Amino acid sequence: MKRIKTLLFGVIAMLGVSGQAGEIDLRTARITVVNPANRNQKIAAEELEKHLLLIAGERKPAKDGFEFVIGRVAPKGTAAKAWESHAMVDGGALYFWGDDGELSENRGRGTVLAVFGFLDELLGVKWVRPGDEGILYTQRTRVNIPDDWKYRFYPPLERSDIRIYAAPKKKNMNRGFEKDDITPKELKPTLKALQDEYWDARVWQWRMRLLTRATYGYGHAFMKWNDRFYGTTNQHFMAMWTGKQRGHHIKERGKWIHLCHSNPGVHDQIIRDWCEAGTNRYLNVCATDSRTTHCRCEGCRALDADKPGEDFLNHKSDRQVWLWNQLAKKAIKIRPDVKIIAYSYTNYRYPPRRWRIEYPDNMIVGVVPSLYDDSNKIIQGWKDMGMKEYFVRPNYLCSRVALPRGLERYFFEDFKANAKLGMIGVDHDNWRRFGSMAVMFEFYALARVIANPNLTFDEMERDYLSQFGTAAGDMKEYYSRVRIRGEAARAAQDGNLLVMKALDDGELALIGYKAHSMADLNGDIAVIDKALARTGLTDAERKRIMEVKLVVEHGMLTMDFINKGYSKDAGAAFIEAADRLLEFRLRHGSADNDMREEWRRFFYDGRSERPLWNRIKEMRAVPADSKAETSKKSR
Numbered sequence: 001m002k003r004i005k006t007l008l009f010g011v012i013a014m015l016g017v018s019g020q021a022g023e024i025d026l027r028t029a030r031i032t033v034v035n036p037a038n039r040n041q042k043i044a045a046e047e048l049e050k051h052l053l054l055i056a057g058e059r060k061p062a063k064d065g066f067e068f069v070i071g072r073v074a075p076k077g078t079a080a081k082a083w084e085s086h087a088m089v090d091g092g093a094l095y096f097w098g099d100d101g102e103l104s105e106n107r108g109r110g111t112v113l114a115v116f117g118f119l120d121e122l123l124g125v126k127w128v129r130p131g132d133e134g135i136l137y138t139q140r141t142r143v144n145i146p147d148d149w150k151y152r153f154y155p156p157l158e159r160s161d162i163r164i165y166a167a168p169k170k171k172n173m174n175r176g177f178e179k180d181d182i183t184p185k186e187l188k189p190t191l192k193a194l195q196d197e198y199w200d201a202r203v204w205q206w207r208m209r210l211l212t213r214a215t216y217g218y219g220h221a222f223m224k225w226n227d228r229f230y231g232t233t234n235q236h237f238m239a240m241w242t243g244k245q246r247g248h249h250i251k252e253r254g255k256w257i258h259l260c261h262s263n264p265g266v267h268d269q270i271i272r273d274w275c276e277a278g279t280n281r282y283l284n285v286c287a288t289d290s291r292t293t294h295c296r297c298e299g300c301r302a303l304d305a306d307k308p309g310e311d312f313l314n315h316k317s318d319r320q321v322w323l324w325n326q327l328a329k330k331a332i333k334i335r336p337d338v339k340i341i342a343y344s345y346t347n348y349r350y351p352p353r354r355w356r357i358e359y360p361d362n363m364i365v366g367v368v369p370s371l372y373d374d375s376n377k378i379i380q381g382w383k384d385m386g387m388k389e390y391f392v393r394p395n396y397l398c399s400r401v402a403l404p405r406g407l408e409r410y411f412f413e414d415f416k417a418n419a420k421l422g423m424i425g426v427d428h429d430n431w432r433r434f435g436s437m438a439v440m441f442e443f444y445a446l447a448r449v450i451a452n453p454n455l456t457f458d459e460m461e462r463d464y465l466s467q468f469g470t471a472a473g474d475m476k477e478y479y480s481r482v483r484i485r486g487e488a489a490r491a492a493q494d495g496n497l498l499v500m501k502a503l504d505d506g507e508l509a510l511i512g513y514k515a516h517s518m519a520d521l522n523g524d525i526a527v528i529d530k531a532l533a534r535t536g537l538t539d540a541e542r543k544r545i546m547e548v549k550l551v552v553e554h555g556m557l558t559m560d561f562i563n564k565g566y567s568k569d570a571g572a573a574f575i576e577a578a579d580r581l582l583e584f585r586l587r588h589g590s591a592d593n594d595m596r597e598e599w600r601r602f603f604y605d606g607r608s609e610r611p612l613w614n615r616i617k618e619m620r621a622v623p624a625d626s627k628a629e630t631s632k633k634s635r
Helices: 039-056 110-121 191-207 225-229 264-276 317-334 375-384 408-420 440-451 457-493 497-501 509-513 518-532 539-565 572-591 610-621 624-634
Strands: 022-025 030-033 067-070 085-090 093-098 142-145 150-153 159-162 282-284 339-344 363-367 389-392 425-428
Touching: 030 039, 039 067, 039 110, 039 191, 085 110, 093 110, 110 150, 110 191, 159 440, 264 317, 317 339, 363 375, 375 389, 375 408, 408 440, 408 457, 440 457, 457 518, 457 539, 509 539, 518 539, 539 572, 539 610, 572 610
Parallel strands: 030 067, 067 093, 159 425, 282 339, 339 363, 363 389, 389 425
Antiparallel strands: 022 142, 085 093, 085 150
16 A cells, blocks of 8 residues: 655644644645554654645645644544444544454554545535545545544444455465466466555555454354364364265365264264354354255254255255354353354355244344345345344355346345344455456445445445546446446345355355346447547546546457357457457456456366366367368368
8 A cells, every 4th residue: 555654743731722624735734643553643644644635735744833633532422332433623633542452352443444434524525435545535635624523433243354364474465376287477466466466455444433342252163173183083073964965084184174064073073163262252054155055964864954956055044054053052061252253155044944043142144145035035034933143144255257247226224124124243254356347336335334334325426427527427337238238137136046046255256147148238338438439527537537447448358258258159259359358358457457357266166267267278279270170070
């Protein structure tokens, strides 16, 4: 993350009051950091200085300039509680303070979020994408600060996550792409690029005021059990997923095998592991998301509530709930305030039919709806069977589609409906395409509504479209066109059995492209060209519009490549489509770098492009005369 060097005055014993609230000069305003060693106060000061410089155009802090005080409670203010952020005008100065981690296990970002609240509310700054190029502001040297202005922020949800994951390091920078021999080296990110992207995304989260209050962790809890128990006397802990075989002899596949839920030894082992780890208040028992590896032994099948003639894999929720009840019964005896955290996922995401949650006060359920589900119906169904506390853990943002999907309004309103049902948090997984204009509207819409559930879609949309200046109306027309198609395509897939059975974290790229025809996309280009023709655009605004156009052009080339690749007669036309697509990606993703994207997500996607690029390799390896000879023999 590029940072402008902060011009800061040292801490002074008595805070000056020479500057008065009202109209202040941003060029001469000074920043006082009470505790420069405090990481949050340091970041808050750096971000404030950066934004003041952008807005004012120059900075010459003066001793008699208006004072911004970072890290001290205003004289008339009150001390912050855990997770709170405060800002307040008092005695001719503006104070920023809050929980900088002292009250929240070093997780609070009090002063940081307070600064962003000021920049948002009084200076009108918006952050439409990660990185400093995503900062929207109006240049001016002076601003009016009301004498009675104050700000307070407290994260409305216990969990407020759009996942970023850990900072990349050399040893894990290619996680998931270790065997990627398809993506051109020019399009593979360097470690520095990944780290810059990570910090841009992390700071963007703070700018959007996404802060998770929950201190508990969760995730697929039993990924190492096959390694632990396969080939031992406890191999019977693993699911008999084929009807005969328990566990898997291949390590990489074994981590996706479910447990034998009906086995008392499994229950005892889970509790034993928990006790040996210190009986943390939160006991993670989230199962794998595999749809096919559920145990088929008689004991586990007796726990199900299958309908007559129903496919075994359609509905596996009841065995999960039964297991949760057994574990809760044991864990409560050891620690009465224990909270068991479990997923409802893939084919066990549907509400149970037979078993109720018997210990609702000791359960937190992470509901993972499919992109095509009625999430509110699923949540209400679980509540009817005893669920009390839950967070929603969607994979909606796991999009490998090159084009905008037009689902920002659906995600926005879906969140608000989930919140009305009482969710305690949200945790959005994603493919970390931070900054890509193909998905950024969806990321932005969700970030805004998570931080402020009272926000309307129209308000959010207005702010996002403001990045396009005088062409905002044209770009609204473009996004509306895409939205109509995207929402219709999502609704058309609802209830489709194949989609119901598919892993929901790859909303299936091939389905994602079906929302658009080439005629649709050519119409989109015409609207974007109209936007580019507008007068009064700044260079930055024109660049953003041009990037959206590049996204559409890239989507058209990608669709053409996929359609030709999966056709029955993939020949010379397929190779030509591959060449056009590759040339476009190299031109705009490496040399000019005027299109931000995570290119490996396309090339190495095993569900769409990877098989096609492998076929291209094979076709190029076979001389044309050999193909002709092979064709003759086949006749």
